[in-house]
Amino acid sequence: MKRALTLILVLLAAAAVLRADQTDTGQGSVAAPFLTLPSDARSAAMAQAGVASTRDINSMSLNPAGLAGLAGQQVGLNQNFWLQGSSVESLSYGTELFRHAGLGLDLDYFSVGAVDRVAFDASGQLQNAGSFNPYYLSGGIGYGEEFGHSLSLGVLAKMVQQNIDGSTASAFAADLGLEYSTPLNGLSLGLSEQNLGGTLAGSSLPLMTRMGASFAMGNPDRDSLLINVDGQVPAAALSQTSLSAGVELHTGRFLSLRGGYELQQANGLTGLSGFTAGAGLGRGGLHFAWELDYAWVPMGDLGHANQISLLTKF
Secondary structure, three states, rough: HHHHHHHHHHHHHHHHHHHOOOOOOOOOOOOHHHHHHOHOOOOOOOOOOOOOOOHHHHHOOOOOOHHHOOEEEEEEEEEOOOOOOOOOOEEEEEEEEEOOEEEEEEEEEEEEEOEEEEEEOOOOOOOEEEEEEOOOEEEEEEEEEOOOOEEEEEEEEEEEEEEEEEEEEEEEEEEEEEEEOOOOEEEEEEEEEEEEEEEEOOOEEEOOEEEEEEEEEEEEOOOOOEEEEEEEEEOOOOOOOOOEEEEEEEEEEEEEEEEEEEEEHHOOOOEEOOEEEEEEEEEEEOOEEEEEEEEEEEHHHEEEEEEEEEEEEO
C-alpha cells in the first residue's frame, strides 16, 4: 500500500503540471472534441456513466485504472455512426501482464465527413472548389495495476493528430485514473483526469475530470443489476458540468439490457435527447468469449447516433 500511495502522489503531481499547461480553455478553443465520445457501445448505452465500473479493454476511454482487471487477452472493435455524417472507428488490444496488472493499446479514427471548399474567382466572388474530408487520429498505450485487492491505478499516454485539408498538427496527452472497491460489497468509486497535456494547433484538448460510483448486485455471470452514477467536469467553457446515470440488467447467460440519462446533454436541445439505450449479447467459454453490444443515442434535432462494438476475450 505504501507503493500505491507513492504512485498516487506522483500521478497527482503529474496532473498538476500537465493541467497548468492547458490555459487556453475559452469558448470555441477546444480541439479534438471526439476524445469525449464513448469508445464502446456498452458505455454509450449507459450515457457514459461507468468511471467506477471499468472491467475490460474498453475501460481506457473512461478510466485506465480498469486495465488492472484484464484477464488473458482482449481485442475490441467499435463503429460509431455519429452526427451529420461523422463517424468514429476504434481498434483496441489488451493483455494481462501479470496478476492484477494489464497493458492496453488503442487506435481511433474520427472522420468529420465531406466539407465544401470555397475559393475566390477572378472577379472576387466566392465559388465552390470541391470538398475535403477532415479527420483525426488518436493512438494510446495504457497500464493499470491493482494494489491491496481494493485500489487500482492507471495511466494512459496518447498522441492526437488532425488533418484539415492537408494541414496537419499533433499533440501528446495523458489520462490518469483510480478505482477503489469499498468495504461495502458491490460498491466501487472511480476518478479519472482525461486529456492532460499540450495543445493541438493552438487549442487545448478537452480536459475532463470524471468521478462516480457504481453498485453491483447479483452474480455477473447470471442475473445481475449494475447501477452507475457519474459526474463530468470539463475545464473549458465550451461545455458545462454534467451528471449521468446508467443501469445494466444482465439476465440469463447471454443478454444484457442497458439504459441511461445525461442531464447536460438534454439542455438546450429540442426533441428527444439525454436518454440512451442499448443491449448486448455475449457468450463465455473456457478459452474464448465474445460480446456484441449496440447503443442508440438521440440528440434532438441534431439526429441520433448508432454505435456497435465487438469484444473478444481469449
